[in-house]
Amino acid sequence: MTATEEIIEYLGDQIVSGKYKPLEKLPTERDLAIQLGVARGRVREALRGLSMAGLIEIKRGNGTFVKPSSEWMNSTTVKWAFCGQSASMEELFAVRDVLEKGVYNLAFDNCSNADLLIIEKDLSLISEHIKSDLSTYADCLDRFDLQLAKVARNVMFLSLFQALIILRRRNVEAILALKGSREQSLQLRKSIYTSFKNRDKKQALDAIDNFFDKAQQFVTDE
The missing domain is CATH 1.10.10.10 (Winged helix-like DNA-binding domain superfamily/Winged helix DNA-binding domain)
Structure with a gap:
């Protein structure tokens, strides 16, 4: 970091x-x-x-x-600000780091067996559409991530996360266009799901940290 x-x-x-x-x-x-x-x-x-x-x-x-x-x-305001010429990939990752990590951490604490079933279905959807067009696959990722935000059961975090999904979309699609990025995006979410299923907080925190480290490394390497 x-x-x-x-x-x-x-x-x-x-x-x-x-x-x-x-x-x-x-x-x-x-x-x-x-x-x-x-x-x-x-x-x-x-x-x-x-x-x-x-x-x-x-x-x-x-x-x-x-x-x-x-x-x-106000997702419109966030999106407008991000689309300004001064916005950078580093800034986006910095914003995602504080918001998404907070959401996923809280989601782990509140995740029920019923929530796990929904998350598992959303993960399967990502796997099924890994060869689909870019927009459809990105929609599947958004669906999975948004479900985790719902599991956090915090109205403020959910609202912020909904705005962030809009803010990050253009860059997510740009990353997904790179070779190997789809496979990595699926694997990283599998790791998060597995840690939730195992009820292993350390594994979950490590998976979340790895999620962002790998994503940033992928962009840097390219």
């Missing part, structure tokens, strides 16, 4: 957990850099990532403010 990703994960957790309240002004970039022991540039990148996720608003000259939770659900 990069320094920027670590900052995003830390601040994202602080916001979602309520330490920083809606409309509250965050510490300055300088103060955050001192507090976290990192360069101001890293803090600036992290704040941009959180802004893309819709969690904060950066007001030039006035500071950075936590957005009302109702606006976190």
Whole structure:
């Protein structure tokens, strides 16, 4: 995990957990850099990532403010922000890192036997359509991932995740166009499902970390 990703994960957790309240002004970039022991540039990148996720608003000259939770659900705003020329694959992965890991971790804690059956069916659907057209296969991945968000049983996380699925779609399709990416996307989700089925929290956390490490490595190698 990069320094920027670590900052995003830390601040994202602080916001979602309520330490920083809606409309509250965050510490300055300088103060955050001192507090976290990192360069101001890293803090600036992290704040941009959180802004893309819709969690904060950066007001030039006035500071950075936590957005009302109702606006976190605005997928149109998130998609618009991501599609700007300043958005990068690294920023997308940073946003996915804090949101998706949180969702999957909570999903593990709340997953029932009935949930496992649905997840298994969604996994089978991915396998069945691995040779289908790009859009259909991407839909299957979204279906599986969204089901995990539902299993988390957190309305806020679900709303954010729905927005993130829209935000990430273009890049997911770009990755899936690369050789071997479909097989990897299926295998990584199999690992997550298996860890849930085994009720092994460490295995689940390792599978989730591996999910993002492999995805980022795949893009970097290409």
